[in-house]
Amino acid sequence: MPLSAKPRLFDVRAFGAAGDGRTLDTQAVNRAIRAAAEHGGGTVVFPPGGYLCFSIRLAGGVTLRLEDGAVIEAADPARHPGRYDLPEPGVGEFYQDFGHSHWRNSLIWGDGLHDIAILGPGRIEGLGLTRDGPGARWRKKTGERPLSMEGMSADEIRALEPLPEHMNGLGNKAIALKNCRNVVLRDLTLYKGGHFAVLATGVDGLVIENLAIDTDRDGIDLDCVRNARVAHCRVNTPNDDAIVLKTSLALGRPMATENIIIEHCTVSGYDIGTMLDGTLGRTQQLAPDRDPVTGRIKLGTESNGAFRNIVIRHCRFERSRGLALEVVDGGVIEDVVAHHLSMQDVTTAPLFLRLGDRRRGPEGTGIGSMRRVSISDIEATGIDPRYAATIAGLPGHEIEDVSLQNIRLVYRGGGTAADAARTPPLLADAYPEPSMFGTTPAWGLWVRHARGVLLENVRLETATPDARPAIVREAAEVIDKG
Structure with a gap:
C-alpha cells in the first residue's frame, strides 16, 4: 500500500479510549481514525487492552493496527448502551440476503475508500454480533434454501431469518468493505464474526493474509471482487462456508469476481x-441447513456475474464439505484451476460442480455456463459414502472441458444395490448442494450432462465394499486416460 514508510501514529488512548473491556470506546476510536484521515493518513494503534465498540468507521489512507494483546470486542445492544450503524439504503435485498445487501451494520466498515489496512497480531471478537439475518425477498418457492431444510417449520426458519426491522441497531458482520481499493487484512485473529467475519463487495486489489478465523457462519466472502489474494489463512466455519467467492447483485448489477488466488489455507x-x-x-454433526458441517471453499451460490481466472492451490480441508463450484443464477464460471488440495473427513462430496437453473435475478436472467476447469493433485479420505464426486449440468447446458488429473478419493463405502439403481431427478432450479440429489448411483464419480471431461490417473477407493459402480456417466462425454 502506498502509505508512508514512517506513518503517523495515532494511539486510541490519546483520543479517550479506556481499553478496559468495559467502557464503550467507539467514539474515541472513531475520533482517532478521523484525526489520522485529516492528517493525510496514518496508523491508528490499539495497544494491549480490551476495546468495547459499536460501529468503527474506516477512512481512506488509514491503517488500524492491533498490537499483541489488543482485542476489539463487538458490543451487544442488549447489554450495552448503544447500537450499530443502521443498514444503509440501496438496492435492497431482493436478490441476495440482507447480510450481503448492507455494510454499515458491522463492527468495522468502509465504503468507497482506498489504501486501507487492518493489521494484527491482535484479535477481533464479535461477541455482540448476530449471525442471523433475513433471506432475500425474492420468493420462487424453489431454489431459495437447500432441500435439506424442507422439513423445517416456519418458526425454525424465522429464528434463522428474522424480519428486516428486527435488524435495526444490530451488527451482523465483523469487517465489511464496499467499493474499496487497495486493501490489506493481515495477521489477525477473528472469533465469532456474525453472518460474515469478512465481507468484501466490489473491492479491487485485496490481500488477506495470515488470518485465523473461528466463527458462527461464513468466514471470508469475496463478492464481485477483482485482483485478490487469500493466503496462509485458517478458517473454521462448521455452520457455513469458510472461503467463498460470489457474484451477487448487491451492487445493483452483475459484476465479475476475477483474478483471485486462494493458497496455503486450511478450512x-x-x-x-x-x-x-x-x-x-467434533461434537457438532449438522449445520443449520441440516446437512453435515460445512467449512469448505466454494464458488457460488450467488452467481449472477462471471467467475474468471480463479486459482485455488495448496489448501487443506479438514472435517468439511469439499470443493464446490456452483453457477445457478445466469453467470459464468470459466478458467478455474484447483491443484494440490488435501481433504480429510469429507462430510459430503469431495468435488461438486453444478450448473443449475435457479435464475435468482431480474427478468431476462438466463442459464449460465461452466467451462475450462482444471482440478489436479487432490487427495481426499474419509469421504461420506452417500455422495460421489459430482459433475452435474443440464440437458442442452452441459458443463464443458473439465480436467481431473492425479486424484485419489477414498470413500467409506457401504452403498447398496438399491442405491445403484437410482436415477436422481434433474432438480434444475433447486438450491445447489451435494445432498440435493440424494445418494448418488456411483460411489466414486458421477457425471451427468457434461462434455469434454478428461480423467487421467484418477484413483477411486472404498474402505469397505460398495454395491454401486465406481463411475456412472449419464448423457456425458468422459475420456478416461487411465
Missing part, C-alpha cells in the same frame, strides 16, 4: 472456538 468444520484453542472439537 474446517470443527466445533466453534476449538480451532483457536487447539482442541478441534
Whole structure:
C-alpha cells in the first residue's frame, strides 16, 4: 500500500479510549481514525487492552493496527448502551440476503475508500454480533434454501431469518468493505464474526493474509471482487462456508469476481472456538441447513456475474464439505484451476460442480455456463459414502472441458444395490448442494450432462465394499486416460 514508510501514529488512548473491556470506546476510536484521515493518513494503534465498540468507521489512507494483546470486542445492544450503524439504503435485498445487501451494520466498515489496512497480531471478537439475518425477498418457492431444510417449520426458519426491522441497531458482520481499493487484512485473529467475519463487495486489489478465523457462519466472502489474494489463512466455519467467492447483485448489477488466488489455507468444520484453542472439537454433526458441517471453499451460490481466472492451490480441508463450484443464477464460471488440495473427513462430496437453473435475478436472467476447469493433485479420505464426486449440468447446458488429473478419493463405502439403481431427478432450479440429489448411483464419480471431461490417473477407493459402480456417466462425454 502506498502509505508512508514512517506513518503517523495515532494511539486510541490519546483520543479517550479506556481499553478496559468495559467502557464503550467507539467514539474515541472513531475520533482517532478521523484525526489520522485529516492528517493525510496514518496508523491508528490499539495497544494491549480490551476495546468495547459499536460501529468503527474506516477512512481512506488509514491503517488500524492491533498490537499483541489488543482485542476489539463487538458490543451487544442488549447489554450495552448503544447500537450499530443502521443498514444503509440501496438496492435492497431482493436478490441476495440482507447480510450481503448492507455494510454499515458491522463492527468495522468502509465504503468507497482506498489504501486501507487492518493489521494484527491482535484479535477481533464479535461477541455482540448476530449471525442471523433475513433471506432475500425474492420468493420462487424453489431454489431459495437447500432441500435439506424442507422439513423445517416456519418458526425454525424465522429464528434463522428474522424480519428486516428486527435488524435495526444490530451488527451482523465483523469487517465489511464496499467499493474499496487497495486493501490489506493481515495477521489477525477473528472469533465469532456474525453472518460474515469478512465481507468484501466490489473491492479491487485485496490481500488477506495470515488470518485465523473461528466463527458462527461464513468466514471470508469475496463478492464481485477483482485482483485478490487469500493466503496462509485458517478458517473454521462448521455452520457455513469458510472461503467463498460470489457474484451477487448487491451492487445493483452483475459484476465479475476475477483474478483471485486462494493458497496455503486450511478450512474446517470443527466445533466453534476449538480451532483457536487447539482442541478441534467434533461434537457438532449438522449445520443449520441440516446437512453435515460445512467449512469448505466454494464458488457460488450467488452467481449472477462471471467467475474468471480463479486459482485455488495448496489448501487443506479438514472435517468439511469439499470443493464446490456452483453457477445457478445466469453467470459464468470459466478458467478455474484447483491443484494440490488435501481433504480429510469429507462430510459430503469431495468435488461438486453444478450448473443449475435457479435464475435468482431480474427478468431476462438466463442459464449460465461452466467451462475450462482444471482440478489436479487432490487427495481426499474419509469421504461420506452417500455422495460421489459430482459433475452435474443440464440437458442442452452441459458443463464443458473439465480436467481431473492425479486424484485419489477414498470413500467409506457401504452403498447398496438399491442405491445403484437410482436415477436422481434433474432438480434444475433447486438450491445447489451435494445432498440435493440424494445418494448418488456411483460411489466414486458421477457425471451427468457434461462434455469434454478428461480423467487421467484418477484413483477411486472404498474402505469397505460398495454395491454401486465406481463411475456412472449419464448423457456425458468422459475420456478416461487411465
